[in-house]
Amino acid sequence: MNELEQSKGAPLYPYQVPTALAQLWLVIEEHSPTKKLVKPTITQLRMQQMLAFIDDHYQDRLTLTEIAHAAHVGRSECSRCFQKTLATSPMRYLQE
Numbered sequence: 361m362n363e364l365e366q367s368k369g370a371p372l373y374p375y376q377v378p379t380a381l382a383q384l385w386l387v388i389e390e391h392s393p394t395k396k397l398v399k400p401t402i403t404q405l406r407m408q409q410m411l412a413f414i415d416d417h418y419q420d421r422l423t424l425t426e427i428a429h430a431a432h433v434g435r436s437e438c439s440r441c442f443q444k445t446l447a448t449s450p451m452r453y454l455q456e
Contacts, residue, residue, distance in 0.1 A: 406431040407445050410438065414454065424450055 413430030428438035
């Protein structure tokens with residue numbers, strides 16, 4: 361800010377003020393205690409449920425139907441969620 365005061369008469373001064381204010385605003389936003397919460401998508405929620413189910417039952421011989429039921433979806437939607445989120449199928453995920 362001290363540099364800004366020294367360059368008050370400079371030709372670029374009118375551009376330096378908004379730039380300094382924008383930088384100050386960014387610093388305030390970065391350190392703001394109230395971050396905006398992002399609501400998870402339905403796919404993310406379903407994946408959390410299915411992955412938690414797999415984690416809880418990894419020792420069992422799981423089927424696609426059981427994994428899908430953990431998120432209250434059908435087998436096709438279960439597969440779509442895995443493909444979209446992890447770029448793999450649920451059964452391949454179990455093997456890895």
